[in-house]
Amino acid sequence: MHEPRTAVVLGRWLGAALLTCFLTGLLSHLLQQPPTWLRDHLPSRPVDGYRVSQGLHVVSGTAAIPLLGAKLWTVYPRLFEWPPARSVAHALERLGIAVLVASMLLEVFTGLLNTLQWYPWPFPFRQTHFWLGWLATGGLLLHVAAKAPLIAAHWRRPRPGLAQRRAFLTAVTTAAAAVTLTTAGQSVPWLRRLDLLAPRRPDLGPQGLPVNRTAAQAGTTTAPADWRLRVDGPRPLELTMDQLLQLPQYNSELPISCVEGWSASAHWSGVRITELLDLAGAPNGAGVRVTSLEADGPYRVMDMPAHYARHPLTLLALRVNGQVLTPDHGYPARIIAPNRPGVLQTKWVSRLEVL
Template sequence: MKLHDARTATSLGRWLGLAIAVCFVTGVTSHYLQHPPDWLAGSLPSRPAWGYRLTQGLHVASGIAAIPLLLAKLWAVYPRLFVWPPVRSAVHALERLSIAVLVAAAVFQLFTGLLNIVQWYPWPFSFVPVHYAVAWVLIGALLLHLAVKAPDIAAHWRARSPGTLALPAEDAADRRSLLLGVGAAVAAVTLTTVGQSFTPLKRLDLLAPRHPDYGPQGLPVNRTAAAARVTRVDVRSWRLTVAGPRPYELTLDELRALPQHEVTLPIACVEGWSKSAHWTGVRVKDLLDLADAAPGAGVRVVSLERRGAYRVMDMGRGYAHDPLTLLALRLNGEVLSPDHGFPARIIAPNRPGVLQTKWVSRLEVS
């Protein structure tokens, strides 16, 4: 079969490039929502409420779809990777080096990203900063590769390019079969995993590590109370401390006696799963008002959890003063279970799940 050619590589490369572009843009969006620089932290948007659910769902879905596309692309071009002599000139050496960086970065990103969605980390480095840094290496190497290969890509972009010979009928049929097979593989892995975030397809959620309906109170949990080492909370001694110009403390009964508000918001996890739920609690903006917080003040949220990268969470003014942002006490009409953050947790719109702090004990006006 004459399928290890530029036309096949270009056809697969269009799909792969689109998947990587979507994955990169949504991944950078996710990173800045989780770890905003100081100049951006106070102005992150809290709307649309479903924004993070959409972008992170697309990020994981496009990353999974890119795996069969990358394998097919490498299959189409691998004979060219082993030509002899391996280096013919300085320019050729730089071209091959850029391809090596591109392939290595793509394999690394997709491999580590896939393991991240199942929460398995068999490496000694911190996933988030390394994954973010290599994403920029990948996109830079991809842009360089596109620039170098632009003439070849342009020549083979269309099904029938001027000045090129048509394939024999049997080879053209083989190419169509290959592309249909790759498309079917992409569709299969997408349909059997995307239901973890796109709940209308949850019945097809066969290969995803999470099902949106499985978990206490009908909502999945990534980090349990036991994993966070939060023991049974003594309600009689628990207090919510609000530190501000006029600091105060509230017992759980006093917190329940404040005006309660109901919202429907999704929990959207960085691993790709998400689901909307019904939450009841006190608006964070009302708690800040009781502390005489300035209109543009943010808030630092502190958990009972003793360890963990997200034990302390800073919330900018856009989130803190959004009427949908609650210190939630109930989930789907029931008191929060320990794994969902009893006695109180944060729920806010357009917010990564790791920043929806559970087991809240303290709010500090910033």
């Protein structure tokens, strides 16, 4: 079970999981913090695109954990060979493997703890996770290149009769499948009944939706009695809740999709952002900056490009599932837009500024 053929089979499965996880994670990072040249070209469709990509990110990352454990167990005798370096080239190869193993372990376990919203470390998670992803993926590609002759020699199916290897690979496959099936329900609706190990049930929470950041955590448990929505543009205006309710109300069925991997659809109603921009005299190509009532937080201020702001499904939501928003869901008003990470669906909105 420590032979190269076993390592090659596990490496194929693990490589597929890690590359899927890397590409979907890269997409999530670009949606949350796009470079200037890409900001105005991010797609607003499909409307549940982020739900699918981020769900796949967490599913593939979770499945990679038992696969990585099995892969390391298969090759561990070679990890402790003596002498540790027989030549300069061998030393460089060993160093590369050390970086690869360390970055992969850090990547999958910090990602797992992120799904639990538990951060027992002093460094920022998102930036560290992003750069570890590049390090692990680069190390993986270099490792495959270095081991290409060995991989090619053991790629095809071996002679029959190796029952021990088959039993081991069957056990690993079963473990990865079990972990996937019992956690994927937080983002895959038809697997929700099997959602036994995931940290979230998407159908549980106030108004039928989970909450990541509560009003108490944001310091916005009660909205000011004189709350008004301020819209700054060529024709600035302020609107009370009664005035907002007198404007045409629209409905959108959109998911909240969070970086932790859970997602849940809801029926939202409110005023289209595009109509508020028109009232403020905004040109068609203008984006909008959204400011929250919360006193502090990395997403208190959010910029929305024009193609999101002008999308007919993008709302300043006042109700969810037919009910007035609770404080935890963003009362008095929140943003809901298609194909956006949950952290950018700003709650407790106080101001819209035409850009």
